[in-house]
Amino acid sequence: MMLPLKENDRPIVKKLLEAGCCARCVLRFCFLEVQSAYRQPYEDTAKELLAFINDEETNVTKDSAVQDQLTKDPPSKKIKLDTAKTDVQAEGDSALVPTVTEEGGARLVKSDVCVVCLGVLQEFCDEAYATKVCFFPFHYYNLYLFYSFSPLLCYVQFIITTLSYLKISKGDWLHYDQGIQYQSKVWTHLLIQGRPCCFAFLDCSEKSLILWLNSFEGAHAPNFVLLPFLLFFFRKFPCPPTRPASKCVAQDVQCLHVSVFVAGRYNKFSRTLPQTPWVIDGERRMESSVEELIAAPLLSSFRAKGFNFSSSGREDVDVRTLGNGRPFALELLNPHRARFNKAEIRQLQETINQSSDKIRVRDLQIVNAMGHMKEGEEDKTKSYSALIWTQKAIDKDDITFLEETKELKLAQKTPLRVLHRRPLTVRERVIHTMSTRFLDAHHFHLVLRTQAGTYIKEFVHGDFGRTKPNLCDLLKTDTDILELDVESVDVDWPPPVPE
Amino acid sequence: SGIIQCFVHRCISPTSVSDIKGKNCEDQCVLQHSNRICVITLAESHPILQNGNTIKSINYQISAGCSRLQNKVSGKSKRGGQFLTELAPLCRITCTEGVEYTIYSCIRGRLLEVNEGILERPELLLEKPSTEGYIAVILPKLEESKTVTNGLLSREEYENILSKRTSSTQQGPKTEPEPC
Numbered sequence: 001m002m003l004p005l006k007e008n009d010r011p012i013v014k015k016l017l018e019a020g021c022c023a024r025c026v027l028r029f030c031f032l033e034v035q036s037a038y039r040q041p042y043e044d045t046a047k048e049l050l051a052f053i054n055d056e057e058t059n060v061t062k063d064s065a066v067q068d069q070l071t072k073d074p075p076s077k078k079i080k081l082d083t084a085k086t087d088v089q090a091e092g093d094s095a096l097v098p099t100v101t102e103e104g105g106a107r108l109v110k111s112d113v114c115v116v117c118l119g120v121l122q123e124f125c126d127e128a129y130a131t132k133v134c135f136f137p138f139h140y141y142n143l144y145l146f147y148s149f150s151p152l153l154c155y156v157q158f159i160i161t162t163l164s165y166l167k168i169s170k171g172d173w174l175h176y177d178q179g180i181q182y183q184s185k186v187w188t189h190l191l192i193q194g195r196p197c198c199f200a201f202l203d204c205s206e207k208s209l210i211l212w213l214n215s216f217e218g219a220h221a222p223n224f225v226l227l228p229f230l231l232f233f234f235r236k237f238p239c240p241p242t243r244p245a246s247k248c249v250a251q252d253v254q255c256l257h258v259s260v261f262v263a264g265r266y267n268k269f270s271r272t273l274p275q276t277p278w279v280i281d282g283e284r285r286m287e288s289s290v291e292e293l294i295a296a297p298l299l300s301s302f303r304a305k306g307f308n309f310s311s312s313g314r315e316d317v318d319v320r321t322l323g324n325g326r327p328f329a330l331e332l333l334n335p336h337r338a339r340f341n342k343a344e345i346r347q348l349q350e351t352i353n354q355s356s357d358k359i360r361v362r363d364l365q366i367v368n369a370m371g372h373m374k375e376g377e378e379d380k381t382k383s384y385s386a387l388i389w390t391q392k393a394i395d396k397d398d399i400t401f402l403e404e405t406k407e408l409k410l411a412q413k414t415p416l417r418v419l420h421r422r423p424l425t426v427r428e429r430v431i432h433t434m435s436t437r438f439l440d441a442h443h444f445h446l447v448l449r450t451q452a453g454t455y456i457k458e459f460v461h462g463d464f465g466r467t468k469p470n471l472c473d474l475l476k477t478d479t480d481i482l483e484l485d486v487e488s489v490d491v492d493w494p495p496p497v498p499e
Numbered sequence: 500s501g502i503i504q505c506f507v508h509r510c511i512s513p514t515s516v517s518d519i520k521g522k523n524c525e526d527q528c529v530l531q532h533s534n535r536i537c538v539i540t541l542a543e544s545h546p547i548l549q550n551g552n553t554i555k556s557i558n559y560q561i562s563a564g565c566s567r568l569q570n571k572v573s574g575k576s577k578r579g580g581q582f583l584t585e586l587a588p589l590c591r592i593t594c595t596e597g598v599e600y601t602i603y604s605c606i607r608g609r610l611l612e613v614n615e616g617i618l619e620r621p622e623l624l625l626e627k628p629s630t631e632g633y634i635a636v637i638l639p640k641l642e643e644s645k646t647v648t649n650g651l652l653s654r655e656e657y658e659n660i661l662s663k664r665t666s667s668t669q670q671g672p673k674t675e676p677e678p679c
Contacts, residue, residue, distance in 0.1 A: 413612075416538065416636065417532060419534075420638065421534075421575060424572050424573075424612065462630070464538065464630050464631060464633050465614075
């Protein structure tokens with residue numbers, strides 16, 4: 001393919017090649033973002049660059065240094081695969097014995113290891129290397145290799161190449177209006193179109209150099225204050241840089257799979273099971289939890305390292321979740337196996353359900369993302385049933401009026417039992433409908449359909465009168481809630497899975 | 500009362516402070532939830548609740564520059580709440596005979612809210628002193644949450660003192676004024 005290089009790039013390319021950059025690094029510093037340019041074999045890129053330089057009408061360059069750099073074959077790859085360890089090691093360059101002095105002086109033998117990427121973009125990008133990486137015990141169907149350079153390497157190479165630019169064209173600054181993005185939290189753009197730039201040190205330690213790039217409008221030369229820094233630089237990091245004696249060696253390979261999301265709905269049948277692990281001061285107060293019971297079989301089948309559990313609301317330890325259950329989603333972190341067919345998922349669901357009688361899971365499925373569980377939470381409704389105790393003796397007729405009570409508006413101050421971790425505020429909530437079933441003189445069943453976010457327990461006992469109106473007011477007696485069950489969570493997601 | 504029994508049974512342990520500042524029988528109650536939040540109420544033996552009193556006024560303005568009604572907290576950390584020590588006054592209650600009683604905080608902590616319901620309906624204080632007639636809600640510091648009720652009486656100790664009062668003709672032995 002024809003590399004989309006511009007006329008202005010020509011001196012840059014030439015200078016970088018002379019300095020010892022490999023073909024792909026040259027493309028990077030010319031801000032070439034076309035993927036295909038990097039995908040083609042290294043030799044093709046190298047040849048095209050040569051041709052590009054030689055194309056100059058005024059300067060037919062047959063610079064032997066440049067030619068040598070590009071036409072040498074990459075060293076033969078003898079990649080030793082040690083099956084006992086997970087390291088992948090590359091043998092040293094077989095074709096060269098480079099000897100380079102500190103001052104960058106007499107180069108007896110040229111190394112063809114790139115001065116900037118130390119060989120990473122020369123060899124570690126090839127299909128053969130990727131195949132070696134594929135050796136690791138993951139199941140996967142696509143593999144992307146990402147390369148990020150250590151901060152030190154980033155900044156050093158940035159400085160080198162930019163100083164190379166300076167040397168090329170003293171007055172004629174660069175015309176690039178893009179930036180190079182290095183994988184670094186601090187650092188993004190560098191060169192600004194047509195404007196002279198200055199460098200300043202912020203921090204220089206053994207491990208890293210952090211640099212700020214300032215652009216001064218109208219300034220034509222580095223500020224005299226910064227000259228000492230530049231001199232320091234030139235001394236520490238000669239330009240062009242010394243050739244590395246050998247390319248870098250892969251010491252370790254770590255593979256990471258994107259998270260897989262598993263969703264479903266759960267029932268909770270126990271009144272002594274928290275939704276998430278209950279730990280105070282490092283001590284577990286209650287055995288197990290909904291999320292651990294669901295996650296355990298999934299962690300082992302997906303061979304994942306960890307998980308994040310999320311659900312559409314929560315219930316207290318002593319509250320059961322009945323009906324269709326509460327939607328949940330589990331993010332499995334770095335799963336070593338990610339693809340399961342429907343039958344296998346059904347089997348997983350069955351395993352979870354067999355593992356404990358305290359919970360039940362349905363509609364288990366792999367989904368693309370966490371879904372819209374939390375969206376519009378206040379629009380949703382939920383249904384509850386409660387066992388009510390009354391202090392005063394009641395009979396059937398005393399409670400029938402509750403069935404006629406529709407759209408009852410409540411003002412609920414933050415309940416005392418959660419006030420330590422929630423802001424103090426008043427929440428307006430609506431109880432849409434209620435129905436009752438008389439049990440005896442001091443007990444009855446109450447079924448409510450309410451707006452999401454309504455505190456049911458506080459509606460029943462009044463929370464020191466901080467929820468108004470409350471059932472004590474309505475029934476004109478002290479009342480309390482003995483049992484509470486969630487009957488339904490009216491959220492449409494995840495989609496049901498037919499049995 | 501029934502409601503408090505259930506509530507307490509689940510999560511609140513009441514401790515009482517007796518004879519604040521050496522004042523005879525002006526007992527108050529601190530109900531502490533397992534999440535460390537405390538509700539301050541009158542104890543059953545407080546003079547206000549005796550002898551068919553009626554309440555003339557409840558005043559949260561405890562000094563020229565300080566009214567507990569102005570207390571405003573915001574955010575999860577309850578910023579802005581007035582910090583109280585044990586003997587900080589919460590309010591002054593005047594009964595119809597003209598006797599004025601001061602109700603104290605009893606514990607160290609940040610004032611979250613005072614009960615405005617009793618301003619509108621003072622009878623709540625007389626009818627339901629331990630629930631709807633509460634005085635204030637206070638949040639102790641996290642590191643003090645377990646020790647904040649240390650100087651207070653347990654339910655049994657309080658009832659012992661009560662029975663000593665009624666059985667003796669003189670005033671019962673004064674407990675030392677609290678650090679509360």
